[in-house]
Amino acid sequence: MAAHTSGPNGLVPVHIAVHDSAQMEEPDPQAADYARQLFAASAKYAGITWTENGAEPRWLDMDTSTCAAAINPSHFSGHGADEFDRFLSGAASRREPALIIATMGTADDDHDRVRSVFGRPGGRVDFRHFTGAIVGKRLLAGAEVSLVPDLDAADRDLGLRLRNRPANAPWWAMTLSATVLEGSAERRCASPKASWCRSLSTVWVSPSSHAGRPATASRSGT
Numbered sequence: 001m002a003a004h005t006s007g008p009n010g011l012v013p014v015h016i017a018v019h020d021s022a023q024m025e026e027p028d029p030q031a032a033d034y035a036r037q038l039f040a041a042s043a044k045y046a047g048i049t050w051t052e053n054g055a056e057p058r059w060l061d062m063d064t065s066t067c068a069a070a071i072n073p074s075h076f077s078g079h080g081a082d083e084f085d086r087f088l089s090g091a092a093s094r095r096e097p098a099l100i101i102a103t104m105g106t107a108d109d110d111h112d113r114v115r116s117v118f119g120r121p122g123g124r125v126d127f128r129h130f131t132g133a134i135v136g137k138r139l140l141a142g143a144e145v146s147l148v149p150d151l152d153a154a155d156r157d158l159g160l161r162l163r164n165r166p167a168n169a170p171w172w173a174m175t176l177s178a179t180v181l182e183g184s185a186e187r188r189c190a191s192p193k194a195s196w197c198r199s200l201s202t203v204w205v206s207p208s209s210h211a212g213r214p215a216t217a218s219r220s221g222t
Helices: 033-043 081-093 153-163
Strands: 012-016 055-058 069-071 099-101 122-126 133-138 171-177 179-182 187-190 200-205 212-219
Parallel strands (some): 012 055, 012 069, 069 099
Antiparallel strands (some): 171 212
16 A cells, blocks of 8 residues: 555554454353344454554544545444445545455355245445445356456456465355335435456356356455
């Protein structure tokens, strides 16, 4: 990251949309599911040595206007919406790109106790203000992926890192999708205003058209 994104301490501020696990007490096993889920979400980041990697974490209830990136930000009130708005506004005021790192999919969904009648589970990352989404369809085991031609050096390096992971790791085919908002008086469709850049591709068959088509492939970040 550019030097001007660093704070006075030389670290790059990064927004993480959970509470600092160091400031939380592990809930009692009999505590409500909501409390245990909040703690579990924070505990996932507990082992990361942020300062050694040049980053300063900005958790929920901390100012995020100077952050250079946001990890799994939330647009839901009470779960980080205010912090997400501050992050986006700060980047816009500096005329800098707002780097958002969002994870989707669940690698161990085969162990889920609830099975959907609509098929295998997928993933979804909504854009701010529900103006569209990136949706993912989990591919069957053994799916093959390849690098997209003519990548620049940075994207090629990222693609190779993603591709050279354990052979049994799951993959999702990702596409842009519109968001349909339904109210009492109207039904509105919000199409994403975004460009789509692929680093990896695969071929999957749409159940409705039975036509093979390329799609972006990515592994779970969870």
